[in-house]
Amino acid sequence: MLPLSLAAQETAQQARETAARAPDTLGTLLSLGVGLLAVVAIIYGCAWLIRRMNGMTGINNHAxxxxxxxxxxxxxxxxxxxxxxxxxxxxxxxxxxxxxxxxxxxxxxxxxxxxxxxxxxxxxxxxxxxxxxxxxx
Structure with missing residues (x-):
């Protein structure tokens, strides 16, 4: 019975070590998602700004x-x-x-x-x- 408990302890210890070395997938996905949203927001912001600047140049098109x-x-x-x-x-x-x-x-x-x-x-x-x-x- 003693060898089984030692094997179980070793297995549990190896699982803890593997978990400590494994990357945090939820954190990684969350970080990637936030980064992607930030890039898309910057692109839309730049497009909006360019549209607003082009609108200022043609204030009186009928002159x-x-x-x-x-x-x-x-x-x-x-x-x-x-x-x-x-x-x-x-x-x-x-x-x-x-x-x-x-x-x-x-x-x-x-x-x-x-x-x-x-x-x-x-x-x-x-x-x-x-x-x-x-x-x-």
Missing amino acids: IRVVSVLAIGARERIALIEVGGQQILLGITPSGIRTLQVFETPVVDTNDAGGGDFARKLQAMIGKSWSAPERKD
């Missing part, structure tokens, strides 16, 4: 309006913008922007959104049915 832009070369463009009832023709290059002409009276009617021939044809096509005609057999 300046781009009426038309035309590419002249690979990196050169001319743009017609409207500011305060005046239309301004700008030359845009990689090295700068120049005022080419300031028009006192509007050159292009900005209220006429679909004034071109292509726009009228496209609008007529959109109004039509795109399905094949029904067969009457």
Whole structure:
């Protein structure tokens, strides 16, 4: 009987030593979970902050309006913008922007959104049915 009690004591002692050396899985999982939540919260916080900063730059979007832009070369463009009832023709290059002409009276009617021939044809096509005609057999 004595050898069985010694074996039981040795087994219990080995179990205690193993438990002391084994990592605390609950603590480890809890630590990992808190760390993950902190990283996700930081990402959402940064996204919110960036959204708020972008909103501040465009406080008055109706003061300046781009009426038309035309590419002249690979990196050169001319743009017609409207500011305060005046239309301004700008030359845009990689090295700068120049005022080419300031028009006192509007050159292009900005209220006429679909004034071109292509726009009228496209609008007529959109109004039509795109399905094949029904067969009457």
